[in-house]
Amino acid sequence: MLEIKNIHKKFGASEVLKGVDISVNRGDVVAILGPSGSGKTTLLRCINFLEKADRGTLIFDGEEFALERITKKDVARLRRKTAFVFQNYNLFRNRTALGNVTEGLITARKMSEQEAERIARRALDKVGMSERCDYYPNQLSGGQQQRVAIARALATDPEIIYFDEPTSALDPELIGEVLAVMRQLAEEGMTMLVVTHEMNFARNVSSQVIFMENGVVVEQGSAKQMFEEPRMARTREFLGTTANR
Amino acid sequence: MISERLWDILADSFLKILIPGITVTIPLTVISFTLAIVIAVVTALIQFAQIKVLKQIARFYVWVIRGTPLLVQLFIVFYGLPGIGIVLSPFPAAVIVFSLNEGAYASETIRAALESVPRGQMEAGYCVGMSYLQIMRRIVLPQAFRTAFPPLSNSLIGMVKDTSLAANITVAEMFMSTQRIVARTYEPLALYMEVGLIYLMFSTVLTKLQRIGERKLGAYEQQERTAVQMTGVRRMRRRGLGR
Numbered sequence: 001m002l003e004i005k006n007i008h009k010k011f012g013a014s015e016v017l018k019g020v021d022i023s024v025n026r027g028d029v030v031a032i033l034g035p036s037g038s039g040k041t042t043l044l045r046c047i048n049f050l051e052k053a054d055r056g057t058l059i060f061d062g063e064e065f066a067l068e069r070i071t072k073k074d075v076a077r078l079r080r081k082t083a084f085v086f087q088n089y090n091l092f093r094n095r096t097a098l099g100n101v102t103e104g105l106i107t108a109r110k111m112s113e114q115e116a117e118r119i120a121r122r123a124l125d126k127v128g129m130s131e132r133c134d135y136y137p138n139q140l141s142g143g144q145q146q147r148v149a150i151a152r153a154l155a156t157d158p159e160i161i162y163f164d165e166p167t168s169a170l171d172p173e174l175i176g177e178v179l180a181v182m183r184q185l186a187e188e189g190m191t192m193l194v195v196t197h198e199m200n201f202a203r204n205v206s207s208q209v210i211f212m213e214n215g216v217v218v219e220q221g222s223a224k225q226m227f228e229e230p231r232m233a234r235t236r237e238f239l240g241t242t243a244n245r
Numbered sequence: 246m247i248s249e250r251l252w253d254i255l256a257d258s259f260l261k262i263l264i265p266g267i268t269v270t271i272p273l274t275v276i277s278f279t280l281a282i283v284i285a286v287v288t289a290l291i292q293f294a295q296i297k298v299l300k301q302i303a304r305f306y307v308w309v310i311r312g313t314p315l316l317v318q319l320f321i322v323f324y325g326l327p328g329i330g331i332v333l334s335p336f337p338a339a340v341i342v343f344s345l346n347e348g349a350y351a352s353e354t355i356r357a358a359l360e361s362v363p364r365g366q367m368e369a370g371y372c373v374g375m376s377y378l379q380i381m382r383r384i385v386l387p388q389a390f391r392t393a394f395p396p397l398s399n400s401l402i403g404m405v406k407d408t409s410l411a412a413n414i415t416v417a418e419m420f421m422s423t424q425r426i427v428a429r430t431y432e433p434l435a436l437y438m439e440v441g442l443i444y445l446m447f448s449t450v451l452t453k454l455q456r457i458g459e460r461k462l463g464a465y466e467q468q469e470r471t472a473v474q475m476t477g478v479r480r481m482r483r484r485g486l487g488r
């Protein structure tokens with residue numbers, strides 16, 4: 001469903017992505033693992049055009065796009081099929097939980113207010129936040145904010161959701177509630193591309209695991225294969241040390 | 246000791262000062278400040294959105310206005326421009342100068358407020374499919390406006406007082422009226438203190454309005470308390486029903 005080929009990105013002189021290829025099938029939950037600074041965030045941001053890749057190809061539902069000269073129109077069209085969950089939630093600060101979810105539906109998708117609200121309430125219910133509809137982001141805990149952010153992503157009915165370390169800004173006791181929501185989505189067959197440091201999530205929830213380092217994919221495989229019999233020594237070393245941390 | 250004569254002068258002059266305050270100082274301030282905000286928003290947005298040539302012009306405008314005294318600007322427009330055939334009446338000349346002057350300062354306030362909105366707000370907007378203009382209008386500008394509100398209120402209060410400079414270009418506002426009365430009565434101390442008190446009155450009203458405005462705008466910060474109170478009430482109600 002989603003395929004990225006040979007994506008390159010430089011910040012000034014430093015090359016952050018050095019020709020990354022990944023592919024995601026419908027219904028896959030793909031975990032991207034790797035040490036800090038390996039380019040995971042940059043990869044997700046390039047795929048969703050928050051950052052402009054220098055070079056690379058993106059194939060979405062069989063349609064091919066050259067990342068270095070993609071048009072605004074195509075960007076807008078692709079973004080309608082995707083959603084993004086940020087490490088620091090990025091909820092709209094001047095909107096309630098409900099407003100955060102309806103905002104895009106009303107402005108970008110031209111839905112009526114009632115229709116948007118109906119969908120938003122369903123999405124908030126799904127992440128267990130319907131009780132907090134009228135709360136502003138600063139009245140919610142990190143875990144609650146992230147669940148609202150997931151509801152905001154779900155409400156647009158995306159074909160794939162990108163997650164950039166959705167739990168790493170959270171206090172340890174709040175991580176579970178967010179992971180539970182993500183696990184539920186995975187079970188329902190949502191396609192997800194998840195940058196994470198949560199080894200248990202990668203191991204038990206994801207179907208595919210990608211290990212990245214220094215701007216390249218070191219190894220990609222099924223979660224079982226990657227954790228139990230990785231081909232590359234570096235993968236074994238990284239997964240071994242972080243898993244036992 | 247305040248003599249009876251002085252009391253009479255003060256009482257007699259109070260309305261003579263207050264009325265030009267209401268008919269000239271306040272309209273001058275309101276019109277100039279409104280125009281200033283329009284100029285400031287446009288100037289700030291041009292810079293925030295990095296629009297090429299316009300950005301240079303905006304920077305130049307802010308640089309010139311902030312680098313020259315307001316009084317000099319008033320004199321150039323009112324006494325200077327007739328030299329090249331542009332003759333303006335005192336009031337419009339004052340409006341032009343005050344709005345251009347305040348527009349430059351306020352644009353810096355608004356620009357800083359725009360820049361204080363985290364980048365993530367914009368990115369989140371893009372990710373739910375909103376366009377640049379939609380995000381600006383519905384997410385970034387409202388947040389920036391809230392940040393800019395207290396400093397802009399200060400500027401407004403500052404402007405009420407600065408309008409007294411318009412007396413120098415023969416605008417018949419409060420201070421000008423006071424000067425006239427002083428020339429007649431030779432009671433500068435009492436009269437200038439009287440007009441000072443009237444300015445103080447105006448400023449106090451604006452400060453009160455600022456508080457109210459801040460409370461209204463602070464909705465998504467202060468609702469913390471009300472929301473907590475509300476859930477408290479709800480909980481109590483539920484308990485009451487249970488019994």
Ligand SMILES: Nc1ncnc2c1ncn2[C@@H]1O[C@H](COP(=O)(O)OP(=O)(O)OP(=O)(O)O)[C@@H](O)[C@H]1O
Binds near residue numbers: 038040043
């Ligand atoms: N906007 C930017 N400008 C310059 N350099 C950047 C920028 N964004 C990222 N980088 C650099 O690119 C490299 C990769 O960053 P990236 O955030 O993609 O890593 P990451 O794998 O997500 O790391 P982490 O696990 O810490 O989140 C880092 O060296 C970082 O300093």
Ligand SMILES: [Mg+2]
Binds near residue numbers: 040041042165
């Ligand atoms: Mg990262």
